[in-house]
Amino acid sequence: MHIELTDHLRCPQPHDEAFLVLLPHRMDGRRVVSGHLGCPVCGWSAEWHDAVPTFGEAVVPDDAAPFDAEAALALLGLEGPGGWVAVAGRAGALAGDLATLLPEVRIVAVNPPRGVEPSDWVSLVRSPAWPIKRHAMRGVVLGEGSGTSATAGLASVLPGLRVAGEGPPPPLGPGDELVAAVEGLWVIRKG
Numbered sequence: 347m348h349i350e351l352t353d354h355l356r357c358p359q360p361h362d363e364a365f366l367v368l369l370p371h372r373m374d375g376r377r378v379v380s381g382h383l384g385c386p387v388c389g390w391s392a393e394w395h396d397a398v399p400t401f402g403e404a405v406v407p408d409d410a411a412p413f414d415a416e417a418a419l420a421l422l423g424l425e426g427p428g429g430w431v432a433v434a435g436r437a438g439a440l441a442g443d444l445a446t447l448l449p450e451v452r453i454v455a456v457n458p459p460r461g462v463e464p465s466d467w468v469s470l471v472r473s474p475a476w477p478i479k480r481h482a483m484r485g486v487v488l489g490e491g492s493g494t495s496a497t498a499g500l501a502s503v504l505p506g507l508r509v510a511g512e513g514p515p516p517p518l519g520p521g522d523e524l525v526a527a528v529e530g531l532w533v534i535r536k537g
């Protein structure tokens with residue numbers, strides 16, 4: 347994972363959102379190939395040696411999303427550099443193409459299908475619970491098979507920006523707006 351992702355990760359245990367402390371063991375540029383993340387609140391920790399932080403037993407989707415990165419980008423309505431976008435479940439297969447379409451934007455793939463490789467612009471995380479803090483991402487695409495909560499994924503986008511997903515839309519919070527819901531896809535603008 348890219349070292350700056352640390353700021354956007356949360357402890358996966360069900361307590362109030364808490365930041366994680368990173369101890370990098372081995373770096374490749376700004377990527378943490380081997381490291382340790384720990385929670386100062388509950389003592390939870392994870393260690394990895396293959397560039398992919400693994401927070402516990404996580405699902406691995408069998409297939410890729412039935413839409414492409416250009417479609418995902420249109421749903422999110424994103425342009426311009428900076429920040430992070432999360433893609434989860436089978437939408438994680440779009441990570442590399444999204445990184446190409448969105449120069450200078452970092453992508454985090456949560457529980458992507460096999461075959462998605464980390465790079466300078468694509469970080470992977472495997473987790474049984476949604477691992478990203480509230481109000482941390484410029485956009486989130488929740489594909490089927492992420493094994494995590496759509497409500498938590500929705501909370502991770504910055505106010506005024508969009509989350510797109512497959513399946514039934516999660517309940518709206520105060521100020522959230524359902525922008526579209528067609529053909530098994532939905533788009534919500536975060537209030």
Ligand SMILES: [Zn+2]
Pocket residue numbers: 357358359361364385386387388389390
């Ligand atoms: Zn914790």
